[in-house]
Amino acid sequence: MSSPVFARVLDAIERGAFPRTRKWAWRILYNMLSRRWRDDEWRFMNFGFVPEGAPFPLRAEDEPERAFIGLYEQAVAGLPIAGARVLEVGSGRGGGARYIARYHGPASIVGLDYSPETVMRARRLNAETPGLSFEVGDAERMPFADGAFDVVVNIESSHCYADVPAFAREVARVLAPGGWFTFADMRGQASAFTLDQELAAPGLDLVSEQNLSKGVVTALNVVEARKRIRLGNLRLMRRFVTEFSGARGSMLYKGLGDGSVIYVARRYRKAD
Structure with a gap:
């Protein structure tokens, strides 16, 4: 049976109710998860994505995380990442930023996350990756200079924010002219259409958009057994x-299966 508490959380997100309270609650949840699950195997906190067609290449040691990595590969494929200054906002335990650093050759990549516990965990899990660092910070008030990055990545994080338009304005501010913003997250069908307004920061031009829901459901199916093992070890808030x-x-x-929830991917480019 679905959690009544979670149903109320989803309803509040859809209605935009209590944004500051929701943001605070998400931070507590992610801090709790980072304290509870300390294993080195858990570097990813996203739903994942399995694309149709031929699989993208991965090293043997990364194959167990293919479903999760797929969401990052679709986010950066074809973008000028090599030699770029990259920022991931909402970097979680750092698996996605680590993948970009190891496979796409950026000059540097910074992971920014609102949860101090999660940042500490990311630093420990990914300490061996050159050019990768993690900082605690607010997506709506980023601690970076204007034009500090060439690419900004935001994966499955924006639904936790109190003010998505403020986040979009910060993305536009920290991007260098000609820089890229790649975004992916889920929305209820009723609120998915508001993304146009939420992400419409001055200077950011929408380049592409796609619905990832089918591939996300495939990824959820792929990782189901592994996820159930981990959930079985959780006593507190298991249903939630x-x-x-x-x-x-x-x-x-x-919801992802019946279309009432849509997983959207978008790319924006900052004007030169």
Whole structure:
């Protein structure tokens, strides 16, 4: 049975209710997860994405994370990452930033996250990766200079923000002229159409958009057994975290399947 608490959280997100309270609650949840799950195998906190067609190349040691990495590969494929200054906003435990650093050759990549516990975990898990660092900070008030980055990545994080338009304005501010902003997140069908307004920061031009929902559901199916093992070790808030993680039978899993929840990917470019 779906968690009544989680249902109320989703309803509040859809209505835009209590944004500051929701932002504070998400921070507490991510801090709790970082304290509870300390294993080195858990570098990713996204739903994942399995594209149609031929699989992209991965080293053997990264194959177990293919479903999660797929969301990052679709985000950066074809972008000028080599030699670029990259920022990931909402970097979680750092698996995505680590993948970009190891496979796409940026000059540097910074992961920014609102949860101090999660940043500490990311630093420990990814300490061996050259050119990769992590900082605590607010997506709506980033601690970086104007034009500090060439590419900004934001994966499955914006639904936690109190003020998405403020985040978009910050993206535009920290991007250098000609820089790229690659975004992916889920929205209820009713609120998906507001992304045009939420991300319409001056200077950011929409270049492409796609619906990833089918490939996200495929990824959720791929990682289901592994996820259930981890959930079985969780006593506190097990039902809520089951919903939050998109496990099979959850509200989010069903919504992505029937179209009431849409997983959207977008790319923007800052004017020269």
